Amino acid sequence: MDKTELRKMQLNRLQEFAKTTQKQREEINLFHQFVSHPKVKASQNIGLTIGEDFEVDTLPLIEALLEMNKSVYLAKVRPHKRMDFVAYHSGDQLVKSKFGVLEPNLDHPVKNQLDLVVTPCLAISQNHHYRVGFGGGYFDRFLNQYQMQTLTLALTPMIFETADWPISMMDVPIDELIIPSE
Template identity: 45%
Template sequence: MNKKDLRQKQISRLQDFAATEQKEQEDRQLLEKIMAWDGLKSSQTIGVTSSLAYEVDTSRLIALLWDQGKDVYLAKANNNPEHSQDFLYYSYMTKLTASKFGVMEVNDPSAKINNDLDLIIVPGLAFAEDTHQRLGFGGGYYDRFLAKHKQAKTVALANSQMIFNTTEWNVEQTDIPIQTLITSNLV
């Protein structure tokens, strides 16, 4: 299946799933698993994206990271032809604004940028269990970023609706697989 068609199918599937109690249950399981994961425990600077309603909820995760004294950086898509992104320092005092994609981003021109992170929690619409390939949202922001910043560990949180046994989409040379895939118990 081509990526564009699968993206549309996955967004619809995830939007339907977002209204269920099962999604809430899986989000809790994923939160427990990542908080117990050694890769998170050994990381101090963590990049994350503010989740949309149909994605795995990152709001509770961010709050727990703050409670543990971790430095949280929120992804911000740059408005340029290169589709680049940066990670901006994010605290509970930071003002956010919705991007053109509807994602909440840091709205402070003086916010500290840190692209040399210990860990990046990478969002996606679909993940292949066998290869850890990811189907993103189509802009290439994360793949471009990860190609330039190879030192960071990468992890993705995937609920039962995001997991595929193998890739059912075309994998391109520029697609960067995720190092660690954390799934719910229901997968």
Template identity: 45%
Template sequence: MKKSELRKIQINKLKRFAKTEDKKIEDTILLKKLMESDLIKNSQTIGITASLPLEVDTSEVIAHLWDEGKEVYLAKAENDQDHTLNFFHYTYMSKLKKSSFGVEEIADPDAMVNNHLDLVIVPGLAFALDSHVRLGFGGGYYDRFLAKYNPKTVSLVNSQMQFQHAEWPVENTDIPVQTLITTETH
């Protein structure tokens, strides 16, 4: 299946799932598993995206990271030809604005940028459990960032985002996520 076709299917599936109680339950499980992980314990600077309603809710993750004394950096896709992604220091005092993608981003152009992060929580629409490749939203922002900076990576993967194998074409520019946190109990 083409990536563009699967993206449409996944976006619709995730929008429907976002209206259910199951999504809230799964978000809570994923948050708990992430916060209890060594990845969080061993990281001080953490990059994250402000989630869209169809994604795993990152607002609780961010609040917990602040409570743990972690430095949080919010992703911002730059409107350039290179599809650059930068991470801006994010505190409870930061002012946010919606990007053209509908994602909340830091509004202050003078906010500190840190792209050399201990950990990046990578968003996506679909994840292959066997290879850890992901299907993102299609701009290549994260793959370019990960290829350039090579941070530790983790993704929060609810039941609707899980695929046993990639059912989409995987290109050599697609960077697998190192750790997938799922709602499964093993």
């Protein structure tokens, strides 16, 4: 299956899954795993995105990181398919980007040399941690330019045993995958 077909299929699956209580249970499980994760504890500067309703809800993660006195940076898309991470503080105004993603409205300091980046996905392989995002290539370009630890939180419908999609030279595998535990 090519990535375009996979994205369409995953968007439908995730939108249906978002209507279930199972999604909420999995998010609570992922939250607890995330805040106690050694990479999170060891990192000071952490980059994230604020996802759509069908993705993992990162707002509780962001608030928890701020309470842990971590510095939080949110992804902000720029012209020419660039992406930067911009400092975020509790209460900062967020606006929807042209992709429908909430981003910082203010021009806070940019920090692209982060300790840890939490990458979004529509699909991810358990065996090699290759992910499929939304198709813009922003994260892969960023991760090819800046070397840092990466982590993805995946809901059950996002998880594939192997990557049944084409992997390109630009695709960057994620270091660690957090999935719902039993």
